[in-house]
Amino acid sequence: MTVALAATAALSQLHADARVVDRPQLPLVIGAIPYWDRSAALTSMRTYARYIDVASPWSYSVSADGTPTVAEGTSPDADSELGTHSGDSSIRTIPTITNTTDGRWDRETIAKVLLDPALRRAHVEALTGLVEEYGFDGVQIDYENLSAADRDSFSTFVRELGDALHRIDRVLYVAVHAKPNDTGYGPHNEAQDYAAIAAGADRVIVMAYDRHWATSTAGPIAPYDWVEEVIRYAVTRIPREKLVLGVGLYGYDWVGSAATPLTWAEVMSVAEVHRSPMHWDETSLSTHFTYVVDGITHEVWFENARSVEAKSALARRHGLASIALWRLGGEDPSIWRLGP
Numbered sequence: 397m398t399v400a401l402a403a404t405a406a407l408s409q410l411h412a413d414a415r416v417v418d419r420p421q422l423p424l425v426i427g428a429i430p431y432w433d434r435s436a437a438l439t440s441m442r443t444y445a446r447y448i449d450v451a452s453p454w455s456y457s458v459s460a461d462g463t464p465t466v467a468e469g470t471s472p473d474a475d476s477e478l479g480t481h482s483g484d485s486s487i488r489t490i491p492t493i494t495n496t497t498d499g500r501w502d503r504e505t506i507a508k509v510l511l512d513p514a515l516r517r518a519h520v521e522a523l524t525g526l527v528e529e530y531g532f533d534g535v536q537i538d539y540e541n542l543s544a545a546d547r548d549s550f551s552t553f554v555r556e557l558g559d560a561l562h563r564i565d566r567v568l569y570v571a572v573h574a575k576p577n578d579t580g581y582g583p584h585n586e587a588q589d590y591a592a593i594a595a596g597a598d599r600v601i602v603m604a605y606d607r608h609w610a611t612s613t614a615g616p617i618a619p620y621d622w623v624e625e626v627i628r629y630a631v632t633r634i635p636r637e638k639l640v641l642g643v644g645l646y647g648y649d650w651v652g653s654a655a656t657p658l659t660w661a662e663v664m665s666v667a668e669v670h671r672s673p674m675h676w677d678e679t680s681l682s683t684h685f686t687y688v689v690d691g692i693t694h695e696v697w698f699e700n701a702r703s704v705e706a707k708s709a710l711a712r713r714h715g716l717a718s719i720a721l722w723r724l725g726g727e728d729p730s731i732w733r734l735g736p
Contacts, residue, residue, distance in 0.1 A: 424640075424719075425448050425718065425720075425721065426448075426452055426490075426569075426718055427450070427720075428454050428721065429441065429451055429452065429453045429454060429723070430454045430725070433725050433726070434470065435725075437725035439725065440724040440725045440727065441478070441487075441724055447732050448487055449488065449718075450489075451478045451488070451489050452491060452569075453475045453491045454492045454494065455475065456491055456526075457495065457496045458494075458495055460508070460509070461515070462516070462518040472530040473530065475489060475532070488533040488534075490534045492571070493523065493535055493537055494538045494539070495540065495541075501540050501541040503541050503542055506542070510546060510553050516549070516556065520556050523560075524557075524566075527561065527566050533567060534561055534598070535569070536568075536569035536571060536601070537568070537571065540584065541584050542583070542584060542587035543583045543584075543586075544587055547588070550588065550593075551589050554596040555592070567599070568596065569599040569600075569601060570593050570600050571601040572593060572602055574602050574604045574607075574626040575626065577629055590630060590633035590634050591633040594633065594634040599639075599718065601641075602626060602634075602642055603722070604627070604644075605642060605722065606618075607619055609648075610648060610656075611654065611655070613650070613652075614648070615697060616680035616684070617682065617697055617699060618643070618682070618699065618703070620680055620681040620682075620707070623707055624710055627639075627714050627716070628714075631714060636714065636715045640717055640719065642722060643708070644699050645660065645726055645728070645731070646699060646722075646723075647660065647663045647699065648697060649663075649695075650696070650697075651693070651694055659727075660699070660727055663698045670689075672686065676702070681702070682697055683703065684698070699728070700728040701731045701733070704727075
């Protein structure tokens, strides 16, 4: 059915939402802060700090010797003060470490680090040193697009890093690809042994989005039935008290099988410019619309407060520990009004 969503009215909700004082009955909320849109993310964090339990700056990658590198324009010193600058010192800071090089997923570099016991040990020591030096509450590992051949070394790394962090009273979070069974959709899924990862980590974040992605055909980013299928498998391998549902807050604008990622505000702007009526899909519980430019049809699917509420309800219904928002700064501001 068609949903009456006026872009101007929705955008005006931002200031009204900032006045909401009651904390919604959601699980623990983890908010990602991407280095390439840090200003917008920090603005969102400051505005809605009372709803956020953990800030996770997405600013760190791994060099060939296992030491962490920091994205340009960010610094551990600045990250260590996130909670204070948000006005809520109770917000914990758990930076995310990724296997990216020049903005692209880099399987080769991290695979060598994980496979070599000496490099792996140096990597663990470097990460625990980062945590101790800057007073972080732990780290979150997000190593993506690994191969099935990396499965054992990745599990070993998680166990060793978890042990090292626990010795200094810190925590380990690990982000994993979503899958409905162990083999999932390819080598990147086979690389991640949910049960072994859960044994070493304090939280396991299942990134339940990108069912349709930037180079796929158009469709819902996180269809409800698929997300539930992913959760039903995950709880057979990961204790519910450790399991975190990763929730996307963005959209894609497809032309054929090539898509441009959009923030919620960008989606609203596109819809307003092209006067596109929006439609709610009752199966996927997602919103979508189409528009035409120069005879070329665009198809947009995106996440908004209504679809996020459905996923949050799933997390509560399955007794999960938390939700992790990807990402702050690009969300529909109405998500912060969600109730029990």
